[in-house]
Amino acid sequence: MSSDSTLSEESDVVLSPEFEPPEPGLNGTPVRWYDADRTESYTKIVPFQEIHDTSVEFFYKPLTLTALSIGLVVLAYVATTQNVLEEGRDKRRVGVYAAVVSFLLFSMIQFRDGPFVRPHPAFWRVVLGVNLIYELGLVFLLFQDLNTARNMMTLIDPNLGIPLPEKSYAENCEITLQTIWNALDIFCVAHTLGWFGKAMILRDYWFCWILSVAFELAEYSLQHQLPNFAECWWDHWILDVLICNWLGTYVGMKTCQYLEVKPYEWRGFRQTRGIRSKAKRVLSQFSPHDFTAFKWGTATSFSNYISVVLLLAMFLAAELNPFYLKSLLWMEPDHPIVVGRLVGIFLCALPAVREFYQYIHQPRRAVRMGQHVWLLTATIVTELLVITKWSEGIFTNPTPQRVKLGLTVGAILLILYPIIQFGIPATRQYIPKQQKAKLE
DSSP states (O other), X not given: XXXXXXXXXXXXXXHSOOOOOOOSSSSSSOOOTTXXXXXXXXXXXXXXXXXXXXXXXXXXXXXXXXXXXXXXXXXXXXXXXXXXXXXXXXXXXXXXXXXXXXHHHXXXXXXXXXXXXXXXXXXXXXHHHHHHHHHHHHHHHHTSOXXXXXHHHHHHOTTOSSOOOOOOBOSOOOOOHHHHHHHOSHHHHHHHHXXXXXXHHHOOHHHHHHHHHHHHHHHHHTTTTOGGGOBOHHIIIIIIIIIIIHHHHHHHHHHHHHHHHSOOOOOOTTTOOSHXXXXXXXXXXXXXXXXXXXXXXXXXXXXXXXXXXXXXXXXXXXXXXXXXXXXXXXXXXXXXXXXXXXXXXXXXXXXXXXXXXXXXXXXXXXXXXOHHHHHHHHHHHHHHHHHHHHTTTTOOSOOOHHHHXXXXXXHHHHHHHHIIIIIHHHHHHHHHHHHHHHHO
């Protein structure tokens, strides 16, 4: 064969690549909404067994029909054995519980998978289902007045519905062993655990410090509405920020650093020898499948800056909302509903922030907002709407001038930073280009 013919064949190969069918989805063939097995990049829905670790085979076998059968049997048993209850509150409560459990069972089996696969994707589907139930409850409460909502809360706990006195923590601010000892209570442990969780969610030292300082400033700003925000200066900045918050953040970030470098090599369950090794292999289901280090890049672009500001604002709102809700609904800080809300928001925020990070930094892989971040955002905003509606006529004290001044200065700084960081450099580059274009 001549060299000319060889070159011609090579040229044909280069100039005429093998035909590839158009990718279905956004820019290609329309996708049928009822096609549950589609694997295109537009929806990111891929077969379950292709993206999850199946080394512990039992946990990943499809058991939808088995779960349906067991659920219906349990439902029938509970329904037939509860006939002995008298009509009234008890029967209504059991009915509500049964409806909630049935919905969560559906969520566990039929909802889409999120970004996490440990301890099991079904666990995070249930978390999403709990978030959805809470959001629907908030939407219902949004259309009720405050007195009606307080009466409804007594259906959950008969001990509610009683006004609670507002307590101030700034009555005695002398630095003595007695006052410091009185300030060391269970809430110090809650502070530390809370900031450990925030570090695990945000995975950034600076963000945790900014939120820690911002929350204390928010407490200063809202003391005229909630007296329990009034604390001694050393309680704000030493006990909370420098001790509890820092300790929780430090341990959380050290945990993140360990998980970043931890080797994730998964062996099959059957290939693991010994009862101890097999038990350790099963327990490893509760450790991450992998761990992504977040590099938010706040100063790299204007869009990143806006995204980070919105993220921190949502976090701050999620921190402040329970204080207003428990005050309006007359609940103690350690009430199970308050604690359950905090734990639920933590679990919902773990996959939500991961989805938000991927949506911002990997737009080609995440072409739409994830379900966890979408629903959690709706939940926090709905809480704000409920609080705003119920607060009318409750918090009547005017906002102090120093608070208005502080908010104004903060808003100016938030606007000035992107102008200096992005606006002025972009203008300096734009003007010479325009002048050069006119000369040409």
